[in-house]
Amino acid sequence: MAAVTIEEGSRAHRSLRWGTAAIGAALLVVLPLVIGDVSQIETLTQMVAYSVAILGLGLLTGHCGQISLGHSAFVGLGAYTTIILVADHNWPYLATIPVSVVICLLAGALVGVPALRIRGLYLATVTLAVAALFPVLVDKFPSFTGGPNGKFAPHEMAAPDWFFVDPYTVTGPATDHYYAVLAVAGLMFLVAANIVRGRVGRAMHAVRDAPLSAAASGIRVARVKIFAFAVSAAFAGVAGSLLVIQVPAVSDSRFDLYLSIFLLVALIAGGSGSILGAIPGAVIFVVLRTYMADWAESLDLLGGRPDGGQIVGIASGALLIAFVFLLPGGVVDGLGKLRRRVLEIVPRPPRGWEAHRFPVTDRSDQPTLERA
16 A cells, blocks of 8 residues: 555646656756766767657557567668768758658658558568668668768757857767757657557557457557557657767668667567656666677677677577566566555546446335245
8 A cells, every 4th residue: 555645637646747757857957967978978868869769669569569670770761861961961960850750751651561461470570671671771872871881971960059058168069969869859758648648549559459349449450550650660760860960970780680679678678668668778778788888898808708799689688588577567667666655646536426326225125026
């Protein structure tokens, strides 16, 4: 039994939600100014960018029940869209994000078409082929994409004159990139929350839980699946553009098949059924891909141990197994269980429910079959 109980939708509940959101937003804004180290700020920027990609994968897998192992291709498509427009056509970085959204929406809708007839492992195989095919296509057109050597932007994204932080007196351009990525990511989280809570989100949940019953209820399952694939790919494309804002360089090895696998691991670890699960998932993702890989490489130099990629892969597999068995709902579900020990949020009964209750009367004087 929780120590404190709050009704859902009450003034106390709204104050708790808005207060928690305000504290979290303030912490994210102040955090780079407190840290001050450029490398750590760049790591935070990566976490924010990858959280958008994990968020998009969560909309598809966690909320619509469709398996995808090809999200690295959509992240790479958004990144290459931004780098090509910036390097070859001198576009501003932020202006390329809507273009990435449109291109990835169309690509996601095309990939979502096979989901109308196949599902499960067969759908995973199709999306896996998309992830494996993307680096091949990048290398196939080197004049356009840079090929195996990659493509670089001639300049970094600079902050406008009205920016509230002077990058030359704090930590350099890293703060510009962080706040730009944070602003776009915050907008994407708001969009995802509105989708999940709206009519389309309820339709996605119905398709995930019982597609036949959803179709019998009048939900157009085909449209819902294609919409989920398209929106999920758009989120991944935005994440790719944000990664280019942080580091203005792309290559085929940056968006390989391993990226899709790590995104899926991060989604399960963070919590596939929650919007906020993308945040701890991104933290786990960056820790595995960056800190653990650096630690493994240092072991290579010292004692000839297995290479960093093998250690990161082993750690990812062990982490995935541990979360599936010990914490299937992810980090967010575990934190929710801890919160419910102290604070319980109960549903508010509908208005006028007491007036519609049937009065309890004494029926001892009513005739029965035996008396009749």
